[in-house]
Amino acid sequence: MIANLDKSARLVGTTDVIVIGAGHAGLAASYCLSEQSIDHVVLERGEIANSWRKERWDSLKLLTPNWQSRLPGFSYAGDDPDGFMSMPEVVDFIEDYARHARAPVRTMTAVTAVRRHRDGYRVVTEKGEWQARAVIMASGACNKASVPGIANMIPGAVSQLTPHQYRGPQSVRPGGVLVVGASATGLQLADELQRAGHEVTIAAGEHVRIPRSYRGHDIQFWMDRTGIMNERYDEMDDLVRARGLPSPQLVGSHEPGMLDLNYLAKGGARIVGRLMGINNGVAQFSGSLRNVCALADLKMNRLLDAIDQWVLGNSILCEAPERFDATQVDKSPALVLKLDGGSIRTIIWATGFRPDYSWLEVPVLDGKGRLRHDGGVVASPGLYALGLPMMRRRKSSFIHGIEDDVRDIVGHLSRFLGQTSTRSAA
């Protein structure tokens, strides 16, 4: 750190707004700031769309269909509206957008500290310091894999991987795999590893089960049309719970129709309850599997009911309603599993992600390390967030969801600059 001081102590620039991160959220912010002629710079630790290049497994595809990929002033222009973008395609899409937005991006410029300074913020990077009146943190919601503390009780003979370390089946040595977590990540990796010949056990806590398509339309079509994705953060019954919801069990593909626990079990996977503890090399699973599956089935059916209700009140061409088989749970799912007996060679922690705020030296995190904010307006004047789950709307963390949030946040920021400015922003 001391060695860095000399290098970074120099002020390289002053601007109104620093945007941290040149992903879809940061670039959308840049586009809207430019629309209002607000002076800004986008700082990017790596290349444009860095997380999509470096922190995603090879086979991952967007969970939203191409027709839905849109950003402020920009939308998908390809010939496969119902397809799903691969990661290289997402990178191309975001790079095209950076050009379209003429975003002032400084790549390979990692932010190492943000602190209050004078009437604004000092943003320290590997390439010098910036002084700004406001900062938009668009650095991603999935920088770090959330791994439970019991990981350090796993016997040494068992390899452990986070989704950031997993690229494909070649990342996993031969033998049985325990996938911990049954959301989109856990199910996709379990499916891929099972196809590659691994014996797969999947530990399932609470999860969100939805079909890829329903009544002849993609589920995202329904979530969009019915207005569910537009539900605002300040209208939700229980925002803390909503923000903690696991990602739905989806895969960016028309096959299988529903990537769920039933599908994996049919392929041979063993389904067990939530991983609760490790005791003398034995994994202990919750006996609540049946209930978490019942909760997910009931929740899915409520969503399908809501769609059916909406169809009744709106004229739309679609197929007849259907209901899916309940999740099949073994009569006696395994409650314990010996980890040092050789049947499990690898554990994959598909237990969620969280943002990295290790560089943030403004006291705006709660006791659990979460950012304290009101719809992206952080409790420090001029500090904003973008791209967090359910930040202002149910769609906040989706590519198509960023526009409404960005316009709200840039609107707030613009008023903030106007109030604190001694010079004209126009």
Added chain:
Amino acid sequence: MSEVNATVNNGVNVEALLGAREALTEAPQAAQFVWRAESEWQGGTHTRSNIEGFFGLGEEQSHVRQFNYDTDHPEIFASEDNGSTPVEFILVGLAGCLTAGIASVAQNRGIQLNSVKATLEAPMDIQGILGIDGDVRNGFDSITVRYTIDADASDDDIAALIAQSQKRSAVFDIITNPTNVHVEVSK
């Protein structure tokens, strides 16, 4: 929400529970409770346990009076059967916890309950506790709870009540998930 619930009365003060939830979110230290029981051997396999005080909201609390429970074993175990077996008490705890949860969730969701009955069954191979077969565990093989609920609600709404009560049940959690148990002796 209170308008919707105006005609529903399951005898649960949901406003107080929601108020407590809000207050304890702000003051998490007040949410730290300690539950207690005291017990004394009565001879044979008969034990009497007393419940009265507990700790919560930052101070010592007390039930309105002391509650006493006898545990023993039935006569086929050559015992005097002064009370239910301890394992049956686990079922008592589970039934009490889940049913209280159902009533609370129903009140919150505006569902009038007319009757809530449960039958609990827990098979157990007593070769475990008798030490006959080391591969047999001491405890239940499993627990099955069967509810019969008469309520002004659809089947799916009732299923959701039951699911939600399991999700928020302390006893369900204690039974389904491991807990460190410390048994010590003082002179």
